[in-house]
Amino acid sequence: MKNKYIEIKNLERVYQPSSKVKVDALRGLNISIKEGEMVSVVGSSGSGKSTLLNILGGLDWDYRGEIIVDGKDIREYDENYYRRYIVGTIFQTFYLIPTLNVEENILLPLKFGKKMSKKETHERLEKLLDAVGLADRRDHMPKELSGGQAQRVAIARALIDQPKIVLADEPTGNLDSKTGAQILDLLNKLNKEEKTTMIVVTHDMKIADKTERKIKLVDGRNV
């Protein structure tokens, strides 16, 4: 296990929506995360949680500072490769494609880049469907699923490509506390089974308590 699997050094992100307005979303963030660790990033609204997640998720590259993943600056990766194989993202509102069924939603990332054979894909799909407990709902459409089930589909989708890091942005934000706790348990279980480094962004301390370590953000800095 690498102690400094993810290293964030002096991360800054400034938004300038207009010439007069300047927002310092991140002001010199320094974080280290171990390989296979499950951490939570907590903070109030506007503390920079989502900005951090967008940058780590490879959606926002307009930052200053350094992010090293597995010994390599993420700027050295191809953007699409990074989003496809290094990270998997889970969103608060699930973001499933409404016209695709459970199975198709889970397999969607593979449509944009395949590194698995048909057999491997099948085995991976079955394993994940079992893990998230949706094997009997593989043909269901998203509108036929409960919030918890939809989020479990999103988790399976994030993991299908065997990413090294899973980012979860308020994964329980749209769920009741019981379902939210179940989702966190699932993430914990998958963290152990898949040995994937997980970063869960949340403002819910009960959820954060279920992770190995909490990273608290205040005004764009970790405290």
Next chain:
Amino acid sequence: MFKYAIDLVFRRKLRTFLTSLGILIAVMLMSFILFGMSDLESLIVGQFTEQFKPNELTVGTMDMTSMMGGALSAPTKGEVEQEEMILNSEAVEKIENIEGVETVNRIVSIRGLDIYLEDDDVPYPRGFPMATDISGDSAMIGDLLEGDDLSLDGDEVYVSDFVSKFYEFSNEEMLGKKIILKSSTTSVFSAPSKSNIAKEYELTIVGVTDSGNSALFIGLDKGLEIAADLGGYDSKEEFLDTVGYTQLLLSTDIDKTSEIEDYIVDELGFSVLSTETLMEFVSTITGGLTVALILFGSISALVASIGIINTMIMSIYEQTKEIGIIKAIGSSNIQVLIIFLIQSAMIGLIGGLLGLGVTYILMKVIDPFIVDLLIEQGFTVNNFFNFRFDYAIYITLGSILIGILAGLYPAYKASRLDPVKALRHD
């Protein structure tokens, strides 16, 4: 990826269908051109070449192409002066003596007469008598459908089968019946005068021809006699010296046809209609028609493209969040571009196939009517539209291409969407 793109197309079925209607209209216009116009030209050319042989020249006193309504060149002073020329016996003799001229047939069109069938009060509404010394089996008169008298003497007359149909007799029944020509008081060609009021000429039908709208043919002698009498001239000679023949039909040595044409126009000052000029005229008309239809087709293709662009931009607006999702899970800009190009190509394909389908059905439905209309106009034709699979494939490919071209800008826009902003989009 392809399945996902297709899913997006059919997520909004009505909108996809309505957008593809634009392509449908463009495809219909293009199909009518490709399946109909090419045959129309060959049909008209075929019909003319049946009536006009390449070695034949028609000599007249005015520009005959402008008479047909489509002047190929601007009028000149010389042409106006030509109108003073008369095709009299002297002119005929000069033309007969040109080297390479084999035969000269004379034609006189007699205006100002109403055509009646005996025992019937209704005048035949179309055409006028033409007096000629052309024999009954010539291309100009057409085939004799009934009767075997190949030369018109005295009071003999050929009528076209249109006349038989008009009076509801069979061609055979028409033989032996009388045609009465009565001087018309409503003629726009000659001022009414005392001398031509209430004149009547009786003729006997000896043949029925397939000459269509050329209703009556009478012998040259008889025709001149009627024309002179009707115009108040003392003799046929006086008529010829004053008015002259309307047209001369020359049969020439094929090697010298165009030389003779130039000589008659330049040296004698008459106008000449050759098969060659006629074909140019026909192809000018059909060419013009084709250009007009292509123009309409192109305009509707353009309008259809704007429709596709609009739909695609709407679709991108609606799917902004989804674009954000697929980008977040690893799709590249190029892949988003391809997804949207597949969508616009699909709209093009649907429009193209629907357009071809509707055109095919319409062609089957209206073809018999067009064929009837053409047969009525004297054309020999079995079918007007000719559905060709190779053209259908080109049209389909063209529709897909229009879809792709129209989708380029929206697809590019979609591919450049910032995933963070896209995911925040409501």
